[in-house]
Amino acid sequence: MNLVAWWGVGTPRSSTVQFHRVPISSAKGSPMADPKRVVVCGGGVIGVSTAYFLAEKGADVTLIEKSDVACAASGKAGGFLALDWCDGGPLEELARTSFNLHRSLSEELDGPRSYGYRALTTLSLTVAESEGSSSATSTLPSWVNGAARSCKTIGTPETTAQVHPRLFTRALIDRAVEKHGVKVEIAKLERLEVEEGRVGSVVLEGGRVLEADAVVLALGPWSSKLVLLSSLFRVYGLKAHSLVLEPREHSSITPHALSLTYYPSGRETPLVDLEVYPRPTGEVYLCGVGEVEEVPDDPEEIRSNPEWKELLRRVAKNVSSYLGEEVARVKAEQACFLPCTDDGVPVIGEVPGVKGCYVATGHNCWGILNGPATGAAVAELVVDGHSSIVALKRFSPARFLGLSRKA
Ligand SMILES: Cc1cc2nc3c(=O)[nH]c(=O)nc-3n(C[C@H](O)[C@H](O)[C@H](O)COP(=O)(O)OP(=O)(O)OC[C@H]3O[C@@H](n4cnc5c(N)ncnc54)[C@H](O)[C@@H]3O)c2cc1C
Structure with missing residues (x-):
């Protein structure tokens, strides 16, 4: 797999957050x-x-x-x-x-709450398949009980949402x-x-x-x-894959978005920017970006690559015992294209x-x-x-x- 770092717009910088809310009314006009x-x-x-x-x-x-x-x-x-x-x-x-x-x-x-807007805490962490279970840290929510370490808070409910x-x-x-x-x-x-x-x-x-x-x-x-x-x-398509799970015990899953550096077994270089987003709908969404590919004419023809399906299922169970196949229903395994410019x-x-x-x-x-x-x-x-x-x-x-x- 030729993996591309896609979320790579830089790590969030600490900054003084200002809420200069933009009133929607400013975009409104009187009828023409x-x-x-x-x-x-x-x-x-x-x-x-x-x-x-x-x-x-x-x-x-x-x-x-x-x-x-x-x-x-x-x-x-x-x-x-x-x-x-x-x-x-x-x-x-x-x-x-x-x-x-x-x-x-x-x-x-x-x-x-028709479309699930909510503020979130966002964590970055490293997950290595070979490491087994988590060495618990105070910043890790209890449902993130897999092989996680190096946990850092990179977004607060004031700065990140979904x-x-x-x-x-x-x-x-x-x-x-x-x-x-x-x-x-x-x-x-x-x-x-x-x-x-x-x-x-x-x-x-x-x-x-x-x-x-x-x-x-x-x-x-x-x-x-x-x-x-x-x-x-030129606008080209970068294919990205996602897995949507419905965990049986979704009430234990807190509003924490995870940005993972992920080491699959037997691999020294990690996969970066795999994301895990619990949703207020009870779903947990995981995604990662793959390769530049030709975009098919019909959006309905876009399919997940098999190796990505397998990888995202492994990521899920290595992050949390709440996300394994036996306790979380697979709702969707899908792919689509990021629109990219040169x-x-x-x-x-x-x-x-x-x-x-x-x-x-x-x-x-x-x-x-x-x-x-x-x-x-x-x-x-x-x-x-x-x-x-x-x-x-x-x-x-x-x-x-x-x-x-x-x-
Ligand atoms: C896996 C994944 C995860 C992502 N996560 C995030 C995220 O967490 N946060 C974030 O901000 N962004 C995220 N993005 C990026 C975001 O999804 C895209 O940037 C955004 O959806 C692009 O929107 P769009 O309207 O330009 O394109 P699209 O959503 O691709 O819509 C284009 C539409 O045009 C239609 N169309 C094409 N040709 C024609 C035609 N000839 N006639 C009529 N209709 C036509 C298509 O059918 C399609 O519906 C993610 C993307 C992916 C793939």
């Missing part, structure tokens, strides 16, 4: 007299967040998704959120804004449909019609045409399948040379965290012509042309 018709393509967390905030600002929004809302990475991700783990890098402002937006959204949308990503994405689109009449169509975007440098419509598989004043392309790892985008920059930075902004056409992709391992702020910023860009919630210049697709663009 002549609402802009916007077609958002892609029903992952990025497309759905964009559709939600566009609708809040009064746009007339249609979301096009070829398979099902949250059918890909946005439904199969961990859903881990961190306030300050991207500090010092290009994502700092986006991540901090989005972490706070997640909290505000949970107050507005997560009424009967959502169930599929439930979050669906809650957001449901609200946008119910409150703002957003239309969701299951259809495949085939191409865009561009006239005199401005987008005029999208053409769906089968030939149906939807007219639009603006189009947002949020196709995740499928972005490069559209020549309009692949002629400007410079590791998302691409968010107007497509150079095509007025009214915007792109938002390349969120790598932080798309669930950064979905809300990306959506709010793109909504501002489309409706107001500029984003005030997050400076988008750093993310502009024009960077691949060596152009500078005002966002």
